[in-house]
Amino acid sequence: MMRIEPIMKKILLCCLLLISATARSELNLELPELSLPNVSTSTGTTYIATKEQQTGLKILRQLRSSNQIIEDSEINNWIRSIGNRLSARAPSISAPFYFLVSKDEAINAFATMGGVIVVNAGLIASTQSESELAAVLSHEIAHITQRHIQRMLEKAKNNKLATNAALLAGILASTKDPQAGQAIINTTIATMIHKQLSFSREAEAEADRVGQRILASAGFDPKGMPQFLRKLKQFDDDKYAGVMEYLQNHPLTSKRVTDTQIRAHRLPRFNGKNNTNYLYMREKVRAYLKHTSLPVTDLPAPIKQYAQATHYQKRRSYSQALSLLGRTTNSNYHAALLKAELLNKLRSYQKTINLLKPLTRIYPDDETLAMPLAQAYLGIGRPQDAWNLLKNITTSEQTSLDFFDLLKESARLAGKPSQAYLAAAQRNIRIGHYSAASIQLRQAMRLPGTTVYELPRIQKLLDEISQDSLSKNQ
Numbered sequence: 001m002m003r004i005e006p007i008m009k010k011i012l013l014c015c016l017l018l019i020s021a022t023a024r025s026e027l028n029l030e031l032p033e034l035s036l037p038n039v040s041t042s043t044g045t046t047y048i049a050t051k052e053q054q055t056g057l058k059i060l061r062q063l064r065s066s067n068q069i070i071e072d073s074e075i076n077n078w079i080r081s082i083g084n085r086l087s088a089r090a091p092s093i094s095a096p097f098y099f100l101v102s103k104d105e106a107i108n109a110f111a112t113m114g115g116v117i118v119v120n121a122g123l124i125a126s127t128q129s130e131s132e133l134a135a136v137l138s139h140e141i142a143h144i145t146q147r148h149i150q151r152m153l154e155k156a157k158n159n160k161l162a163t164n165a166a167l168l169a170g171i172l173a174s175t176k177d178p179q180a181g182q183a184i185i186n187t188t189i190a191t192m193i194h195k196q197l198s199f200s201r202e203a204e205a206e207a208d209r210v211g212q213r214i215l216a217s218a219g220f221d222p223k224g225m226p227q228f229l230r231k232l233k234q235f236d237d238d239k240y241a242g243v244m245e246y247l248q249n250h251p252l253t254s255k256r257v258t259d260t261q262i263r264a265h266r267l268p269r270f271n272g273k274n275n276t277n278y279l280y281m282r283e284k285v286r287a288y289l290k291h292t293s294l295p296v297t298d299l300p301a302p303i304k305q306y307a308q309a310t311h312y313q314k315r316r317s318y319s320q321a322l323s324l325l326g327r328t329t330n331s332n333y334h335a336a337l338l339k340a341e342l343l344n345k346l347r348s349y350q351k352t353i354n355l356l357k358p359l360t361r362i363y364p365d366d367e368t369l370a371m372p373l374a375q376a377y378l379g380i381g382r383p384q385d386a387w388n389l390l391k392n393i394t395t396s397e398q399t400s401l402d403f404f405d406l407l408k409e410s411a412r413l414a415g416k417p418s419q420a421y422l423a424a425a426q427r428n429i430r431i432g433h434y435s436a437a438s439i440q441l442r443q444a445m446r447l448p449g450t451t452v453y454e455l456p457r458i459q460k461l462l463d464e465i466s467q468d469s470l471s472k473n474q
Helices: 004-022 042-065 073-087 121-126 130-145 148-157 160-174 178-217 224-234 238-249 254-266 276-286 301-314 318-325 333-345 349-362 367-379 383-390 401-413 417-429 434-446 454-467 469-473
Strands: 098-102 109-112 116-120
Touching (some): 042 098, 042 116, 073 098, 073 130, 073 276, 073 367, 098 121, 109 130, 116 121, 116 130, 130 148, 130 178, 130 224, 130 276, 148 178, 178 224, 178 254, 224 254, 276 301, 276 333, 301 318, 301 333, 333 349, 333 367, 349 367, 367 383, 367 401, 383 401, 401 417, 417 434, 417 454, 434 454
Parallel strands (some): 098 116
16 A cells, blocks of 8 residues: 555645635635647647656756755766667657656656656666666656556546545644544545556556567567566565565556566567676666665676775775776776776876876767866866866756866866856756856856857857746746
């Protein structure tokens, strides 16, 4: 059974806001309209796609502003590479997908409207193969492509008046008789949960079917899905609370496990092997956790040393971490990046430059690689080199917030104040702080040294902020 208390608090908060909003006028029990335009027309379809993209962007930026999302560019680029590989094989793509890793230790993942998919660090640490992780992502992608959230909203809309009338009655009754009021509220919420759970089982089965086809089409092992589901089914007691949270949000039945196992045998056979990138990144994610749900299995020696080094790094034991990596060369991308970060912490900046500079010729537009190298340039007093390196990196909506912090500092020290303000504004835009971004952009326009090429770019960002409905909430 799903936990009622957190859901109840959220619904009560909505009702209290409703009461506050209507206190000055006639009492109105209606919730904001949730209906969608008729999707049978091209105009309606375009409108839906636009609104959902706006919703996804708003959710993405709110999540990133919460300080609950891992901003490590190496981890983020890795999870997006898996997600993008899967979404490229998904049906009915009309909007971009955003893949995030949460710091949460619980074994859980979720999808929201607008293509935002969040996977918890705890879930990543619990997987045993890249295909298991990809199975979770493909399942969440299917929730979005099959429009399960929109269908749930449409179904809930039919009962919204009765539900909110009952909830409001419970709130009002609780002012006179707390027990009676609580009984009304609990009964109403329990009914809602029961209906939602029934729908979710249908949605879960459909997400399994569609997701497993996406999984196999993208070149992953389709057996990854039943393998992960079987693992979850083994942990069906309170000892594994983190797993139970996933099961509460993703109802699991024996039939689901069996169905995915049968389909796995019918889908194309997987002839690949575990990707070493997955093993490195799983261990890096594990270092973010205070506790891990499953023990580390046998690992190749280089990855085991890397895993141990990341844990020492998180404990700020930089010298110990560095000694574990030994004579790491730039031929091992992940180990070289970790070694560079450790060398910077120990202020051995020239060693970082010697290690990473050759890699820039292989990866010329790599945000993850550029950051420790730019930090090393700043460390030896060469801010212009740091700026020249970072300014050429292509940025996106999901570019690391730390990257913009470093870009701002490099511009400031290189004597480019307008670019420093621009970098700060770009960071604020990505966490939905539009008022601050607008101030910084206008300041950048006023500063001497802003070129005629930069002014149109700054004005474009200002126009986007002023036109974006998200900024009205600031």
